[in-house]
Amino acid sequence: MSRQDINRAGEMDVFVRAVELGGFSAAATACRMTPSAVSKLIARLEARLGIRLINRSTRRLQLTPEGCAFYERSVSILADIAEAERYASAGEQAAGPIRINTSASFGNHVLAPLLSSFMALHPAVTLDISYTDKVVDLMEERADVAIRAGPLKNSSLIARKLGAARKFIVASPDYLRRHGEPKSIADLQQHCRIGFSYSRAIGGWPLLDQDDTVLVPVTPGIQVGDGEGMRHLALSGAGLARLAVFTVGADIAAGRLVSVLEDMNPGDLEEFYAVYIGQGGPLPARVRALLDFLAANVRL
Template identity: 65%
Template structure:
């Protein structure tokens, strides 16, 4: 069935070229076919339709009444096909809705400041942003692009690296004034540690001790499901939090948060990726536009 439909659309396109170019020879040049091949194609089309489309008895090119009707319908059908391809993302101008899943930290600190430029560049794209730190299944959640941090598991997903960021343990000045500044790793046991409320690739805080890296438990009385919530908890004086530097850089510069235990920082970096479902076909232009924009403007440092 698919092969028949493709042949029919091709026959329509050739016939439209014949009409618009005013003859077989001119259409043959446009379609990169020989005049005899054009003539045979139209003969097959007329046989299948059971109607003559072109009068061949005169030296001047002339459509029959049936040919005029077929030309009008063919041009409309070909226009509908082109419109369907544009709507599906195959056209040059990106169009449609893109569903993006990302952490609140990335959405607030990286995406939000650059989003006006993306919307100006692509006025026909609508973004549906879902904030979560949890790893979701893109296909079942009907998600086009996800921004993820940390090591990627082997899968059918295609990833584009968006950069990497170090992490830092911080606390608000008010908290440190009340509970003291931790000086050693052992001091962490008497402090309130704010951690994530779900299992991560590294379940704890990596710290450098002598010549090796250990992972200190981060579980405490308060946990949260995303990094931005932990940042807000730290800013409010609820305890120590180990956060991506790009999310607290401004807070540290303004004195709202203070880094601690930096001499024990192992210097590890968390890598960010924009991922999408793989496949053999081309990406819809709306998805490709967002991926290219994030790769150029949405980098993490």
Template identity: 65%
Template sequence: MARSEINRSGEMEVFVEVVQQGGFSAAARACRMTPSAVSKLVARLESRLGVRLVNRSTRALQLTAEGCAFYERAARILADIEDAERSAGAGEDPVGRIRLNTSASYATHVLAPILPMFLELHPGITLDLVQTDMVVDLLAERTDVAVRAGPLKSSSLVARRLGDTAMVIVAAPAYLDRFGEPKTIDDLERHNRLGFGYVRTVDGWPLKTGDTTTTLPAVGRVQASDGEALRRLALGGSGLARLARFTVQGDIAAGRLVPVLEHLNPGDREAFHAIHIGQGGPLPSRVRALLDFLAEHGRVS
């Protein structure tokens, strides 16, 4: 087929829909095509590129490494086309849907209070908010931006720092009245230490005595999948919890939670980043708008 006869942007658009919709049938509905036509188009694209983009051996859509790379580039190219057309038209306000993945704690204590401002600034943007403390695959989950806590691993992800926060062990006054306030590391052995139900970068509570830092496992009768659940358990008097200070500073100020063992606090801080796919390439204007907004208004401390 001659180069001039190939609708490259059309091929990219269909392939991107296949990835974002999670399969050929859903993409066919979005593109108003038949599943057979979508499958044939992807097959022609693979033949022309000389690589396999999608593994068809499983029910779930599974991209190859080449498919992932092509998807990232194609999505950016289509976003550039969209931005160029909008800039040449009536206005340049970003429009479209953003899928944002973040922890329940960040969503509750940082994002929720500032979201009305973002939506007012960008009336053409809709937000799909997914809350989980687990690290997700941005491509597999079709996520535009993720806000993550902790150190970053080297990858193809691009990160914008949103500050960092201190950590603090807290308990409800009613719990301390019942079981006593721990004063030493040994005292913690007699207390219910609420923890996370998955492996974290720092899997335990670091406590400092002199020049020595000891990491004590958060072994208790209750584990939870996110920090906000642990906060609520602590508020209910279920035990001690070690949490990011920005999530409990209001509770501490109101006397609902009390910091304990502050003299053993090693002063470690947890960094937060807004992450997206791509290495230095152009971003869709809607994603850039959210990243800029979070960098200004969504910082933690």
């Protein structure tokens, strides 16, 4: 048997049980083995170590001095293994750090209002949140969960859908007073449009043209790297922007932004997902708790 094939922790466990339960038969019952199998395992262990651990001349097991030392170290090592496993899984309690990657818009308008409730439910969890609209490598960023929008490419990531949001073309009242309100697709050419500075799955603005939905190319007068920055530019009167309802819904209701070309809005929905790395094993309790909480509480 090669060194790699030896289950040292398993050997230690059987040896410790034999000592603490006072015999091979009791250890065999506890370990779901036969007494002969326990005897052979101890004999192999002694042969491999080159020492006698147990004197078998009496009806009860009697440890040799070397056996006493090995027993004490085995108990300590098995306790360390059990503690490592408890720390890794945190049992059924959600505990430890969670690294979240999300867009600034989703983070500010959807995630942030929910976090106090999540932390009240799971006080042993700590959160580390990174805001970026760019798609990041979860492994490289050491992120446990990322919130992503739009169609997902095939990958090793596992996705849990959180919902879908409508989008609106908006502008500030001041911008519309200065430049007029667009009434048609052709009118968009006369307006400053605010776009993203990175490539998107959908590279234009979908609008209804009679009964068909057409994708209107957008050559932005201003480019920005995140949706929250785009919202602030629209609020400042810089131009037109197309953003999700959770980003601009409160601004529209308060009159800070105005929805334009709404009769041409096709009502398309942008889907949002919580994604995480799938490696075949069970999720840590802290990550599973966050995913379950988001799935139950996110409203877009």
